[in-house]
Amino acid sequence: MTVSEVKASEVKASEVKASGVTASGARPEVAVDRIELSGLRVRGRHGVLPAERELGQVFVVDLVLELDTRDAAASDDVVDTVHYGEVAEDVAAVVAGEPVALLERLAQRVADVVLARERVLAVEVAVHKPQAPIGVAFDDVVVRVRREAPARGADGGDGGPGGTPVVLALGSDLGDRAEVLRSAVASLARVPGLVLTGVSPVVESAPVRLPGTEAAERPDEEQQPFLNAVVVGRTTLAPLDLLAACHRVEAGHGRVRRERWGPRTLDVDVVDLGGAVARDDERLLLPHPRAHERAFVLMPWSLVAPAAHLAGPGGGVEGGGGAP
Numbered sequence: 001m002t003v004s005e006v007k008a009s010e011v012k013a014s015e016v017k018a019s020g021v022t023a024s025g026a027r028p029e030v031a032v033d034r035i036e037l038s039g040l041r042v043r044g045r046h047g048v049l050p051a052e053r054e055l056g057q058v059f060v061v062d063l064v065l066e067l068d069t070r071d072a073a074a075s076d077d078v079v080d081t082v083h084y085g086e087v088a089e090d091v092a093a094v095v096a097g098e099p100v101a102l103l104e105r106l107a108q109r110v111a112d113v114v115l116a117r118e119r120v121l122a123v124e125v126a127v128h129k130p131q132a133p134i135g136v137a138f139d140d141v142v143v144r145v146r147r148e149a150p151a152r153g154a155d156g157g158d159g160g161p162g163g164t165p166v167v168l169a170l171g172s173d174l175g176d177r178a179e180v181l182r183s184a185v186a187s188l189a190r191v192p193g194l195v196l197t198g199v200s201p202v203v204e205s206a207p208v209r210l211p212g213t214e215a216a217e218r219p220d221e222e223q224q225p226f227l228n229a230v231v232v233g234r235t236t237l238a239p240l241d242l243l244a245a246c247h248r249v250e251a252g253h254g255r256v257r258r259e260r261w262g263p264r265t266l267d268v269d270v271v272d273l274g275g276a277v278a279r280d281d282e283r284l285l286l287p288h289p290r291a292h293e294r295a296f297v298l299m300p301w302s303l304v305a306p307a308a309h310l311a312g313p314g315g316g317v318e319g320g321g322g323a324p
């Protein structure tokens, strides 16, 4: 049975607004914010003249990093942005390192080391050489370059066309649910080794709670319906690394594990990974043991991949996936 043949009557498709990522794999909508670091002063031995190689001189570097800072704004955690102190050290090592003749080459090297940081989308580099050997009075000489990162994540970068097909289910019933899903898709699209090729519409449904933990049991809790979506793609990550990446994206969106099936800002489950059936390691059961009975997973999945099959013993509606 394909996932689109499942009865999903309790889930209604809401307006189609999940994305930011298209099925063709275009880069997701990202904010282009800037971190500017200017006046880095480092001694180096770059130059065309032998005297410059011998004596060295001061080089001054200005940087403008372009990146999306929304994850960091949400988490207030430096791991979700680019640490400017570390960038400064990387750049200082380049300038103090192996001499080159031209400022153009030095600027390229600086750009390369900054772009090696995964979150940097582009960088502007200015390399000044205020003590350059110029036989006329002058204030400064500077070479400026702007370089962009090679395509990553949803652009088909390091996930590679040969990766394993992957299906991830997203859910949110706390906070600004639609924004959380949109931002989570953007975060997943930036995970190295994961390429997103499609995002389902968002669907809305009543929370399915464990018996005895329904709304009446916690009158204080904000009660909202769930918004769910499914993303499909390919990955070169090892299975547990993929799960860890999903957990990082959850944590970056304020996920707190308080109770099983309880309200959450963001849940990201691995529904399917290349059709693998894995039941030995509780940390990652494949396919997800409850996916086959969850309309809030199967319906959006069927909308983004109508011909998809759910693998393993849970691969039919009547399957034995071990629910709940």
Ligand SMILES: Nc1ncnc2c1ncn2[C@@H]1O[C@H](COP(=O)(O)OP(=O)(O)OP(=O)(O)O)[C@@H](O)[C@H]1O
Residues within 6 Å of the ligand: 243, 257, 259, 260, 261, 262, 267, 268, 269, 270, 271, 282, 283, 284, 285, 286, 287, 288, 289, 290
């Ligand atoms: N396919 C899978 N996808 C995500 N987590 C899984 C999977 N298989 C096993 N797990 C494990 O399940 C544990 C609980 O996951 P989580 O907190 O997301 O549960 P939940 O959302 O409350 O319930 P459910 O797993 O039914 O969606 C995780 O620590 C994870 O290691």
Ligand SMILES: Nc1nc2c(c(=O)[nH]1)N=C(CO)CN2
Residues within 6 Å of the ligand: 170, 171, 172, 205, 206, 207, 208, 209, 226, 228, 261, 262, 267, 296
């Ligand atoms: N409607 C809905 N109910 C749920 C969901 C969910 O994503 N949507 N997730 C759960 C545990 O992962 C438990 N219940």
